[in-house]
Amino acid sequence: MASIKIAKKETNLISENEKKHDKYHAIRACAKLFQNTHYSQYRYMAHSWE
Numbered sequence: 001m002a003s004i005k006i007a008k009k010e011t012n013l014i015s016e017n018e019k020k021h022d023k024y025h026a027i028r029a030c031a032k033l034f035q036n037t038h039y040s041q042y043r044y045m046a047h048s049w050e
Helices: 002-033 039-049
Strands: none
């Protein structure tokens, strides 16, 4: 039973990381569209979304 709980925790961590990764790519896509806007604003957006 303990091993199943650990496995669940690991899969939860992976899915969380994937969400953050997708978010990062979404922000990068926005940055490409609005290159005249400072990248630091996108960094700020990333922190406010988490």
